Amino acid sequence: MAWDPSDSVGTARSGRADLRGALHRLRRATGLPLAFAGLVEPGPGQLRISELQGNRTTALQGLAVRSGNGLGGKTVALARPCWVTDYSVSRQISHEYDAAVAAEGIRSVLAVPVVVRRQVRGVLYGALRAAQPLGDRTVGAALEAARDMEQTLVVRDEARSLLAATRVPEGDSAGAWEEVREAHGALRALAPRIDDPELRAELLRVCGRLSGVTGAEHTEAEGVSRVALTPRETDVLACVATGATNAVAAERLGLRPETVKAYLRSAMRKLGARTRWEGVVAARRAGLLP
Template sequence: MNETPRSNDLLRPSDEDALRAELRALSTSTAFPVLFGGAVAGGVMLLSGFAGTRSRILRGLTIDFRCGLGGRAVAEQRPEAAPDYFASDHITHEYDVHVAGEGIESLLAVPVVVRGVTRGALYGGLRARRPIGEVMTDPVLRAADRLAREIEIRDEVDRRVALLSNTEPRAQRSVSESERITESYLALHELAGRISDESVAAQLRHVEATLRSLAGGDDAADTSITLSPREFDVLSHVALGCRNAEIAERLALSVETVKTYMRNLMAKLEVGSRQEAVFAARRRGLLP
């Protein structure tokens, strides 16, 4: 349950910022007047996001796994609720002073789980002893799911970016490495369209462009032939062995439109088959 290592801290925005943004959005859609949360690192969770708090007593608090309600939620990877927090006998009470200092009497903790690893937790607190039912719990569960997806996408970006530092020069590049580069910039293009944070999406597009430049943006590239962005996308999928129907599905195009792009790019490359188009594009430095 330790935090997944980050391969590119300069590129990757803070996951704590994503957590705070989720708490701000949640504050308008939940009955919990107090919301807070934190990210997991080094065997503990540091509380770093807050909405509706009246004091600073929770700020910077570190939660050990299995300690308190949140620690138990993190360790067991399931939501935990304590309608009467101070009378609860199924949790430890190391953090009673902090919970009392914020006036919380009922508490919910929901873990943020990414591919089987707990990466943080979101809390909802009430300043009264009340049952915590599905109506109150569901918005927090959805927020935790959204945050998990966001972190998962960022993890994937880091994994793809790692190719940049491990890529051989074009002359030494193997076919398998070329295919990995192609798969990576196509995946980043798809992720950029799915992510909600525009700043992260912009960074995704920047990294995608950098990976695409590995296709041949050097002095050896043939600048006499220019492929349109869609022609490039179609040819990249062809290089991965995709058929027209699969390319159409991935790019949200009709099969006939894909065929039109293929005819156009094959005419530009002066070839008569899909395989020849890939070979010619690589020879001219238009594909990795």
């Protein structure tokens, strides 16, 4: 059975949600009245502004900024923060977008790149409608907002990579199923770190599909009753099923080793298991793990 679980994962909507969150953090941390942002589109390094907060006009909405042009294009080309105190007269940048900037009344502005694996994925802007210098504290706060978004994108990329690589084996190869179980454990560990509810739900749906492929058959054939484990109990068992120790499971799940041990004891009690491995086997028979 060939199945691609990544087909239903949308990128544009989640990317814009990431930008909105980053802009909110930037404005809250810097106090800047205006913030806007865009993602770099595939192809010739073009940035398109899609999210604005605190704007008075729609002059910047949908503006396409080419790499090297204007302040944002310079930021994309150099992959480092850039800022000017008075945009319209600055000699540090080119002026292809002066009309849109003037329409919004922007004077002082900074642009911070969002860089993932040495690739600029987007730019966050913060601006004033007065020609006032932007201090190091403001620039530092904007950088922190960009770093937060970078971490979000790293986790999202990891999730999509796992989804794209996860396939239900067509045969009964032990090696193929071991890969599925490794992917299942990684997906379970990653899901709680995903802020996007749609992507998180997609990860959990894939986990359910993977565990249900053989689990439902075992449950029906062997008369194993369904056991209700909590999400965290299932997360811990999924890690244990890959051979992880309590310490390794704790690191993957962002929990304390003592907490992992407590979840494992609770899951084993519900499954009627005396050892970790008995718990994993019982969970597979109950359709909770692949």
